[in-house]
Each structure stands twice: as structure tokens, then as C-alpha cells.
Amino acid sequence: SQTIHQWPATLVQPVGSPLSLECTVEGTSNPNLYWYRQAAGRGLQLLFYSVGIGQISSEVPQNLSASRPQDRQFILSSKKLLLSDSGFYLCAWTTGGTGELFFGEGSRLTVL
Amino acid sequence: AQTVTQSQPEMSVQEAETVTLSCTYDTSENNYYLFWYKQPPSRQMILVIRQEAYKQQNATENRFSVNFQKAAKSFSLKISDSQLGDTAMYFCAFTDSGAGSYQLTFGKGTKLSVIP
Numbered sequence: 001s002q003t004i005h006q007w008p009a010t011l012v013q014p015v016g017s018p019l020s021l022e023c024t025v026e027g028t029s030n031p032n033l034y035w036y037r038q039a040a041g042r043g044l045q046l047l048f049y050s051v052g053i054g055q056i057s058s059e060v061p062q063n064l065s066a067s068r069p070q071d072r073q074f075i076l077s078s079k080k081l082l083l084s085d086s087g088f089y090l091c092a093w094t095t096g097g098t099g100e101l102f103f104g105e106g107s108r109l110t111v112l
Numbered sequence: 113a114q115t116v117t118q119s120q121p122e123m124s125v126q127e128a129e130t131v132t133l134s135c136t137y138d139t140s141e142n143n144y145y146l147f148w149y150k151q152p153p154s155r156q157m158i159l160v161i162r163q164e165a166y167k168q169q170n171a172t173e174n175r176f177s178v179n180f181q182k183a184a185k186s187f188s189l190k191i192s193d194s195q196l197g198d199t200a201m202y203f204c205a206f207t208d209s210g211a212g213s214y215q216l217t218f219g220k221g222t223k224l225s226v227i228p
Contacts, residue, residue, distance in 0.1 A: 015172035033213055043203065043220040049213055059212070090157065095216050097208045098164075101216055103157035 003025035006091045006104035019064075019078040021107050023091030025072055026072065031093040032075040034101065035066055038088040047089075050074060086111045114139045115208050118219035125194045126227050131177075133189045133222050135204030141165075145207050146180065146187045149217070152200040160202070163187065191224075199226045 003026045013019060028064050035047040036049035044083060046059045056066050067075045076090060088108050092101040115138045137146070146196055148160040158199040163171045163180050170178050175195075180186045221226035 032213070044216075044218040046215055046217075047217060049122065051213060057214075080158060092157075092216075096214055098162060099214050099215070100159050100162055102159075106155045108155075 001064050002093075002102065004058070004091060004093055004102060004104040006089075008107060008108050009105060011110070013109065015083055015111055016080045017036045019076070019085070019109070021076040021091075021109075022078075023074040023104055024072055025067045025093045026076075028093070028095055030071060031095050033068060033072075034092040034094075035074065035076050036090045036092065038090060038106075044090065048055055048076070065092050081109075083111050085109065114141075114206050114208065116126050116204050116219040118202075118204055119223050120222045121220070122223045124225040125191075126194060129193055129194055130190060131190040131194055131224065133191075133202050133204075133213045135187045135189070135199045135219055135225065137187065137206050137217075139185070139206070139208070140207065141208050142197050143208075146178075147189075147207075148176070148178070149187045149203045149204065149205060149218075150198075150200045151221075152197075155207055157203070158191070161189065194226045196226050196228060198224060201226060 006023050014080045024069045034049045038044050050068045064078050091104040094101050117136045146163045150158045150160045161173045169174045175192045177190045201221045203221045205216045207216050
């Protein structure tokens with residue numbers, strides 16, 4: 001069966017520090033991968049998606065970036081965090097078909 | 113651009129009663145999927161139910177059912193025999209099945225509290 005893992009689950013970082021959130025999918029190949037951010041009262045905002053290795057599409061201009069170094073690995077990064085980067089980050093995957101996304105457990109980022 | 117609107121930020125229901133969560137969407141596409149996701153306090157998003165736009169029959173999953181009105185672009189979720197474990201944020205979501213990237217557009221969510 002397919003599984004998705006995100007880490008770390010919780011992260012507290014000072015302003016200006018770097019960020020790396022990792023997401024790995026198991027049990028499937030060539031998935032579409034997504035990073036969403038959830039802020040209170042604002043639902044889920046799509047940040048990046050990838051349809052293949054090295055292919056990244058950005059939905060929102062910001063100081064975050066994403067990379068897909070392997071087929072089932074998706075990384076969210078920042079060189080210098082801002083206070084506004086605080087939030088709950090969700091990784092998700094799909095192989096199409098019925099269109100539904102499968103989500104990871106999420107990563108809570110607090111920037112102080 | 114597609115938009116999804118959930119007009120009820122918070123709702124509450126007595127245990128064992130029925131509650132309906134509202135969702136409307138806007139799209140010019142004819143083929144698409146609609147979803148309801150549940151996010152309990154543990155925070156992991158879980159799919160509750162899915163509806164294909166080309167199907168006229170409303171989807172049902174145990175105590176969960178939808179009322180899909182394509183012409184009105186409405187997609188409400190009915191929860192019957194509400195249970196304490198149904199307490200969660202509920203998100204309505206849309207994807208254009210022809211896009212290939214399968215990006216989901218979410219509403220802002222409805223916080224449902226089931227009262228014992």
C-alpha cells in the first residue's frame with residue numbers, strides 16, 4: 001500500500017534561518033507531488049507542485065522553493081525564513097485517476 | 113480561475129442528529145471532481161467523499177452523502193447520525209480532471225463540533 005511521510009512534524013526557527021521540510025512517498029511510482037500551506041481561517045493554499053523529477057511549478061511568489069531530487073521525494077526549502085512563513089505545511093500526492101490527493105501528517109512551522 | 117466557497121465558518125450538531133455543510137464553486141469546466149475532506153484535531157487530511165461531475169447520482173459513503181447540483185454549482189455534505197469523532201474541520205475541494213496536474217482548490221473550511 002502507498003504511504004506518505006513528512007518530517008519534521010514540528011519546527012521552531014528564528015527569522016532569517018534556513019528551512020528544509022521533506023516528504024517521501026512509498027508504494028507508488030511517478031506520482032504528482034504537492035506542497036500546501038494552511039493558515040488559520042484561510043484554508044489550504046497550493047505552494048508548489050511537481051509532475052516529475054526536476055519539474056517544479058510555483059503557484060505563489062514567495063521566499064520558499066521546492067525541489068524533487070528523486071521520483072518520490074519532495075523538499076520545501078527557504079534560505080531565510082520570514083515571520084509570515086509560519087503555518088502548517090502539508091505534502092500530498094496523487095497518480096491521477098480519480099483526482100483525489102493523499103496527504104501527509106503535516107509539519108507545523110513556527111518562525112520567531 | 114476556479115473558486116470554492118464555504119459560507120459556514122462554524123457549525124455545531126447534537127450527537128446522533130443530522131447536519132448539512134454547504135459548498136458552492138465556480139468553474140467554466142464541464143468535467144471535474146469534487147471532494148469533501150475532513151481534518152480532525154490530529155491535523156491529517158482524510159478524504160470523506162468524492163463526486164465526479166459527469167455522474168448525476170449523488171455519492172454516498174456510509175453516514176456521509178452529498179447533494180450535488182451541477183447547474184447550481186452546489187455540493188453540500190450531509191452527515192447523518194453524527195458522532196463525536198465527526199468533530200473536525202471539513203474542507204470542500206475541486207479539481208479540473210482535464211488539467212493533468214490535479215491541483216485541488218479548497219474552500220476555507222467549516223469547523224464542525226458534535227455536542228454530546
